[in-house]
Amino acid sequence: MTLSRPTSQAAGALRDKFREVRATSLALAAPLSAEDQCIQSMPDASPTKWHLAHTTWFFETVLLEPHVAGYVPFDVRFHYLFNSYYEALGPRHPRPHRGLLTRPSIDEVHAYRRHVDEAVGELLGQADGAVDWSVIEPIVTLGLNHEQQHQELLLTDILHALSCNPMLPAYKPASSPALRLAAVPPAVRWIEQPGGVVEVGHADDGLFAFDNETPRHRALVQPHAIADRLVNCGDFAQFIADGGYQRPELWLSDGWAAVQAHGWRHPAYWLAADDPRLGFGGASQNASGWHVFGLHGVRPMEADAPVSQLSFYEAAAYAEWAGARLPTEFEWEAAFDAPGISQMTGHVWQWTRSSYDPYPGFRPMPGIAAEYNGKFMVGQLVLRGGSVATPAGHTRPSYRNFFPPAARWQFTGLRLAKDL
Incomplete structure (x- = not known):
């Protein structure tokens, strides 16, 4: 999505979307304990905590650092810890070892998100003409779609992790009993x-x-x-x-x-x-x-x-x-x-x-x-x-x-x- 002009209405809609998507990620993680959010059950999956941090890293590294004068990173070590596969941005922590990151804690990751969210909010709240909207808006929109991809990965990855537990715990208990559907499926048309x-x-x-x-x-x-x-x-x-x-x-x-x-x-x-x-x-x-x-x-x-x-x-x-x-x-x-x-x-x-x-x-x-x-x-x-x-x-x-x-x-x- 590319906005044709930096209207206040368009900027407000983007700020609302930013808050909505970022809040959804935290809501998806809410049913999980700190222990749940730290485990990595296989190299192709990532811990919940890593997803929360990596999506924040994206906004900090791709949006804030290049485009906000005087922006101070939350913790420069996070550049290495939460890069995924962007070779142009330097070395990164090996993907199969993400489950070893017991630190930073989940509380620190939440603080990281707040730090970046406040800075993005200030950027998007600037008056018309104060920012180059043709540059900022596509990055924010890509970042939000990127985060939505990680919201799906957060669920599929934690489901795999919980499937490795012999107790087979539910991510979130169902609000209704399982349906009893027909034993013979309808024929394909x-x-x-x-x-x-x-x-x-x-x-x-x-x-x-x-x-x-x-x-x-x-x-x-x-x-x-x-x-x-x-x-x-x-x-x-x-x-x-x-x-x-x-x-x-x-x-x-x-x-x-x-x-x-x-x-x-x-x-x-x-x-x-x-x-x-x-x-x-x-x-x-x-x-x-x-x-x-x-x-x-x-x-x-x-x-x-x-x-x-x-x-x-x-x-x-x-x-x-x-x-x-x-x-x-x-x-x-x-x-x-x-x-x-x-x-x-x-x-x-x-x-x-x-x-x-x-x-x-x-x-x-x-x-x-x-x-x-x-x-x-x-x-x-x-x-x-x-x-x-x-x-x-x-x-x-x-x-x-x-x-x-x-x-x-x-x-x-x-x-x-x-x-x-």
């Missing part, structure tokens, strides 16, 4: 798409988008059909019951190697009826035998709920078993508003069969932000849609998420497609 040249990517409409969503361009898709809904838990339970994890003919070579190496037999947070942890988690009886661990703790598997915590390999194997395939990211985007289609956003990120590559004519954002997306465009797959952990309003049809094919700790699932 296929929505036929004629193929041809489609427009994909973010339109230059003045609203915010990450650089990897641009430029908008034409893509050729072949005639195909796409499923009207996501693959759900009931569907996937049938795949498991049919020996899906024991049949190498269904799997890509690397996927079968991952199944063997990691002992995968079901989605990451599913628990079979004989899992001893069910006694710790206080799970109730479930006719299907399956329970699922999530943000609300252990709950009986809901057949109609979208299956989640799948790697790309598992999604591709299920599609092969179902006599279908995964859609390309261009097929997915072209079908976003198709009549009858559902569950496109807000449930699970949906694996596509598209490699995470630059669009024709791609150019990264200028300055430090050039390292934000482009340098990761190798060895990863595109996901579309957004999940239950994605902040409201953060996604759009052109939004491209990306992960390596073995990743399965995110809220990731799938939708089927097939050739015509």
Whole structure:
């Protein structure tokens, strides 16, 4: 988003958005103890405390230090501790060791946030003409979208950490009991798409988008059909019951190697009826035998709920078993508003069969932000849609998420497609 002129109304809206997003991060961390917020359960995850500090580091390092005369950093050591992957900004604490940062304390991290928030508030509160709005506004907007990405990571990372605890504690207890949904999921309806040249990517409409969503361009898709809904838990339970994890003919070579190496037999947070942890988690009886661990703790598997915590390999194997395939990211985007289609956003990120590559004519954002997306465009797959952990309003049809094919700790699932 780029504002055309530095009006008081526009500046006020940006200040309000800044306060809202920053408060949301603290609210997401509030149910967690200091011990919860310090742990790192695997190298791909980060502690809650680190997320709170890193998003603050972004505003301090990218906005305040270069653009506010006389700004005094809260603690210069934080430059090293909370840099993520910005090589241009110097060395950083190794990512796999973030869980060793018992200090600074969570109270110090909160003080760091207050220090930076006050400085940003003063900057955004300056009178019209006192700041170069064409420079400041894009940085703040990028920082807010960056923080919203970390809000989602905060939830997925702490869920993984809690899943490593034999007691399977809930991040936040549910306000209502688990639903008892139909044991037999409704049949998939296929929505036929004629193929041809489609427009994909973010339109230059003045609203915010990450650089990897641009430029908008034409893509050729072949005639195909796409499923009207996501693959759900009931569907996937049938795949498991049919020996899906024991049949190498269904799997890509690397996927079968991952199944063997990691002992995968079901989605990451599913628990079979004989899992001893069910006694710790206080799970109730479930006719299907399956329970699922999530943000609300252990709950009986809901057949109609979208299956989640799948790697790309598992999604591709299920599609092969179902006599279908995964859609390309261009097929997915072209079908976003198709009549009858559902569950496109807000449930699970949906694996596509598209490699995470630059669009024709791609150019990264200028300055430090050039390292934000482009340098990761190798060895990863595109996901579309957004999940239950994605902040409201953060996604759009052109939004491209990306992960390596073995990743399965995110809220990731799938939708089927097939050739015509």
